Amino acid sequence: MSFEDVYARGYRRIVLLDQEHTESASQKDDYYKESYLALDRDEMPRRVLVTAHHSIFRPRTADVTDCGPVSYEEYNRLAVTENILDSPRWSQKQADARDLLARQKALLKEVTPICPSCNRPLVLRQNRKQKNWFFGCDRYPDCDYTVSIFHNTLRRLQQAGLIT
Ligand SMILES: [Zn+2]
16 A cells, blocks of 8 residues: 555565554545565665555645664565565575476486387376386376386485475
């Protein structure tokens, strides 16, 4: 609601902490009180309070009050729990996840055999009883071609988090 007001004051990477909305009895006035964590122009995390008033009688007003600095740890912790996409820690998590996915894809492409009957890449499967991993045709049960996985490859797949 008042996100734009915080941005307009030059703050970035905003975490919404708390939101309070009061409506007048006539329902013609709305009061908002919102608490944010944000980075200021110098990249310092600060707590910011926005009070806004919406009325059908008067133009919208918003006050942005800087309530002082907070620690980077607190800012990052809340940014992560609130899924704020552009917090530094969250960005790092996303980058790590992208890297992992790219590594997994590359590894799979490298080690996955092609089904000799169907000419398609096999897929990773796990034996239900013995729990061992193997490659099988994705056209199963129409095609029951399987191939076991060598120990080295198995270890690489485990390290990449593709199998348990
Ligand atoms: Zn096949």
